[in-house]
Amino acid sequence: MKEIDELVIPGDARYAESHEWARLEGEDVRIGINDYAQDQLGDIVFVELPEVGDTLEKGEEFGTVESVKAVSELYMPLGGEIVAINVDLEDTPEMVNQEPYEGGWMILVRPSDQDDWDDLMTKKTYLDFLKGE
Amino acid sequence: MYDSVKTTPLHEWHGKVGANMAVFGGYDMPLWYPTGAKQEHMAVLTGAGIFDTSHMASVTIDGPGSFDLLQGCFTKDLSSCIGKNKTPIEDGRCVYGIFLNRDGTTIDDAIVYRMGETSYMIIVNAGMGGEIADHLKAHTGNLEAKITDLTDRLGKIDVQGPLAARILQGIIKKSDDVFQKMPYFSFKGHFDASSPLSETVRLTNDTPLLLSRTGYTGEFGFELFMDASHLTSTWEMILDAGSDFGITPCGLAARDSLRAGAVLPLSHQDIGHWPFLSNPWLFALPYNEERSGFTKKFLGDEALRTAEDIEYTYPFAGYDLRKVSTQESACVFDSQGKEIGEVLTCATDMAIGRVGEKIVSIASPDKPQGFRPRGLSCGFIKVQSKLFSGDIVEIRDSRRSIKVVVVDDIRPDRTARRPLNDMVWKREEDI
Numbered sequence: 001m002k003e004i005d006e007l008v009i010p011g012d013a014r015y016a017e018s019h020e021w022a023r024l025e026g027e028d029v030r031i032g033i034n035d036y037a038q039d040q041l042g043d044i045v046f047v048e049l050p051e052v053g054d055t056l057e058k059g060e061e062f063g064t065v066e067s068v069k070a071v072s073e074l075y076m077p078l079g080g081e082i083v084a085i086n087v088d089l090e091d092t093p094e095m096v097n098q099e100p101y102e103g104g105w106m107i108l109v110r111p112s113d114q115d116d117w118d119d120l121m122t123k124k125t126y127l128d129f130l131k132g133e
Numbered sequence: 134m135y136d137s138v139k140t141t142p143l144h145e146w147h148g149k150v151g152a153n154m155a156v157f158g159g160y161d162m163p164l165w166y167p168t169g170a171k172q173e174h175m176a177v178l179t180g181a182g183i184f185d186t187s188h189m190a191s192v193t194i195d196g197p198g199s200f201d202l203l204q205g206c207f208t209k210d211l212s213s214c215i216g217k218n219k220t221p222i223e224d225g226r227c228v229y230g231i232f233l234n235r236d237g238t239t240i241d242d243a244i245v246y247r248m249g250e251t252s253y254m255i256i257v258n259a260g261m262g263g264e265i266a267d268h269l270k271a272h273t274g275n276l277e278a279k280i281t282d283l284t285d286r287l288g289k290i291d292v293q294g295p296l297a298a299r300i301l302q303g304i305i306k307k308s309d310d311v312f313q314k315m316p317y318f319s320f321k322g323h324f325d326a327s328s329p330l331s332e333t334v335r336l337t338n339d340t341p342l343l344l345s346r347t348g349y350t351g352e353f354g355f356e357l358f359m360d361a362s363h364l365t366s367t368w369e370m371i372l373d374a375g376s377d378f379g380i381t382p383c384g385l386a387a388r389d390s391l392r393a394g395a396v397l398p399l400s401h402q403d404i405g406h407w408p409f410l411s412n413p414w415l416f417a418l419p420y421n422e423e424r425s426g427f428t429k430k431f432l433g434d435e436a437l438r439t440a441e442d443i444e445y446t447y448p449f450a451g452y453d454l455r456k457v458s459t460q461e462s463a464c465v466f467d468s469q470g471k472e473i474g475e476v477l478t479c480a481t482d483m484a485i486g487r488v489g490e491k492i493v494s495i496a497s498p499d500k501p502q503g504f505r506p507r508g509l510s511c512g513f514i515k516v517q518s519k520l521f522s523g524d525i526v527e528i529r530d531s532r533r534s535i536k537v538v539v540v541d542d543i544r545p546d547r548t549a550r551r552p553l554n555d556m557v558w559k560r561e562e563d564i
Contacts, residue, residue: 001153042153042386043169045454045481045508064532068170068386068481071458071532097169 001039004130008035010101014120016077017129021101022120025108028083029117032105033065033074033096036130041067044096047089049106055081058116062107065096074106078116084108141187142288142364152384158259160188163384171483174390176381177352178484178496178548181294183371184383186349186356187364190262191283192255194269198276199251206232206272207245208409210419210429222247226319227345230417232257232265233433237408237440241265242400242417244347246320248330254343258400272432287324288364292371292380293354293391295496295548298556300375301344301355306335311344312557317550320345324358340367346553349388351395353548353556393512394482394544396448403446403477403513410437412446413513444474444515449526449537450492451510454481457530465514466527466534474516476528483508485544497546510535511543 013021019037023030038044046066056062058079064071086105089095096104111117121129139160147154152163163185165173176182194202204211209230213219222228227246231239241261246254257265262284269280292301302308311321311334322334324343331341343358359367372380389399398404398414409418418437419428427434456479457463463476484495486506493500514528524539548556 001151039153042165043171045171045483066455068174068390068483069164070460071456071530073532 002035004127007039007127007130008101009123009127011123013101014077014117014122015126015129016075016120018075018077020075020077022077022117023101024117027110029078029080029109029111030105031062031077031107031109032100035100038097038100038104041065041069041072043068044093047093047096047106049085049089050082052082052085055079055112058113066093076109077120078109078111079113080109080111080116082107083110139188139285141185142361143185143187143368146365146368147185150382152382155385157385158188160259162188163382164386165384166382168381170384170386170390173381173383173387174483175495176379177294177350177354177383177387177391178494179295180379180381181292181296181300181354181375182350182381182383182387183368183375184291184293184388185364185368186289186291186388187287187361188259189289190257190259190265191287191358192257192262192266192269193248193281193283194253194255194278195251195281196276196278197251198273198278199253202269202273202276202278203245203253204429204431206269206432207243208233208417208419208431208433209245210427211245211247213419213428224249225321227347228318231404231409232268233409233431233437235432235436237410237433237436238406239400239404239409240268242398242404242414244318244345246343246345248323248328261400286361288359288361288367290357290359290364290368290371291348291350291354292357292375293348293350293352293383295353295551295556296375296378296380297354298553299558300371300378300380302558303374304337304370305342305344306337312553315346315553317346320347324360326360336367336370338366338370342367348549349397350391351397351544351547351549352391353551389478390480390482393478393480394485395547395549396543398513399478407515408437408440408443409433410440410443413448444517445519446477446513446515447520447539448541448543449512449514449528450540450543451535451537452487453535454483454508454510455533455535456481456510457528457533457535459530461531463528463530465516466529467518468525470527473518473526474514476512476514476530478512479510479528480512481508482511482544485509485511492540492543492545494544494546496548509543510537514539 013023266282323330465474
């Protein structure tokens with residue numbers, strides 16, 4: 001298990017309490033689970049994602065991630081329409097463990113409300129949140 | 134309750150190498166190491182894995198009444214339990230059985246070792262040493278038997294996988310003698326240096342071991358018992374000797390997926406507070422040849438004979454790797470959609486996959502070329518109605534519903550019973 005100071009938490013992303021990361025890409029936001037989440041879950045063997053075109057609200061479940069230990073829900077860090085999903089995860093779910101912020105991304109969302117982004121935690125507030133957890 | 138969580142002497146080692154820990158049976162134990170549970174599971178099928186299982190408890194019984202006490206409290210008939218001909222237990226042999234309550238429900242499962250004519254060791258699950266010792270004391274009556282709970286006084290290491298003997302050969306004295314005539318469910322040596330038996334199996338640094346050809350993975354291997362003070366040095370010695378063989382430290386997640394695929398029950402989950410009947414582990418009961426009755430009297434026998442409304446426990450296998458979660462409750466539905474029971478265990482055996490309908494393992498000699506399985510969900514269901522191998526049922530948790538099939542066996546081509554002679558290095562002149 002990684003100590004908090006060993007976690008990779010990029011400063012250019014924002015974070016949700018349920019340990020998803022979100023990164024602005026033009027108008028869209030790319031989303032995945034962060035290093036803390038993948039380390040806690042262990043080997044990820046299966047990822048279930050929504051359909052492109054689905055519109056989901058902030059906090060709504062967008063899929064599940066299955067590790068050897070358990071099946072866990074994935075939650076929308078912000079509301080919006082799914083404009084792309086990472087189809088590579090079907091064959092290589094281990095990418096979520098290996099590079100959670102790069103090849104292990106999960107969905108690309110067109111946000112419906114800019115305020116959602118502002119509600120997400122910065123690296124600093126997220127790390128403080130983790131220390132308190 | 135944090136104060137009451139126990140640790141094994143290897144706790145610091147597990148932390149140092151970055152294991153992901155969780156409390157199991159009252160002990161803070163590794164779930165997996167940075168290698169990951171999948172690779173750990175695979176290593177036990179293709180190479181060797183090493184497990185710290187010092188959380189398990191041990192109880193000894195000594196004295197002329199030991200045999201009769203066990204005959205009365207343990208389901209296995211010790212006077213007829215070894216081999217096809219059902220000969221009596223003898224020194225150096227161990228057997229699997231159950232400690233039942235009078236109502237036929239399970240207290241715990243156990244392996245009983247005969248150390249001598251009036252001397253036995255019982256290995257039970259984590260945290261169960263005190264309860265089993267008390268249970269035995271309560272049933273000792275006029276028998277002359279001294280019961281000792283050795284909880285936390287022994288270290289235990291499981292070395293499992295086809296390379297297990299080859300690794301241990303390098304660090305055990307007179308290993309040519311040790312690694313012969315050692316069938317499945319037999320043992321040699323003793324962890325107590327004051328026992329004459331302890332001369333038989335010694336590490337090259339002179340640590341006395343009880344070396345048992347048993348395990349909880351379905352694969353070839355050994356369980357090693359030593360004084361708790363020797364646990365860490367023995368662990369490091371095995372890791373060192375096994376490094377050339379790719380020995381892999383394994384946590385409880387791999388232990389669980391390996392045992393589920395091998396159709397082995399987890400006590401208090403797959404067997405428990407219901408009568409020990411109609412399950413895949415009835416070989417633990419002392420049935421006579423006609424299966425019309427038992428060959429001995431034991432605690433719980435009457436309840437098992439007269440039980441009504443029994444439930445049936447079956448192994449199942451899925452069609453892909455998806456699991457249901459049993460943390461809340463997961464239910465079983467028959468083909469008509471009627472709820473018929475509950476899921477006891479659901480794990481993913483990551484070393485198996487389907488070729489057509491047939492389950493194939495990465496260790497199967499007849500696997501197709503380039504076979505790279507994604508894993509299959511598997512485990513046990515307990516249902517109210519009788520089912521048959523091949524019956525399809527649906528298992529459902531709050532999240533998903535998956536189709537699984539009732540099976541007789543799960544992971545094929547397991548190595549646990551392979552002849553020892555095939556699993557050791559032979560001296561040069563023998564090759």
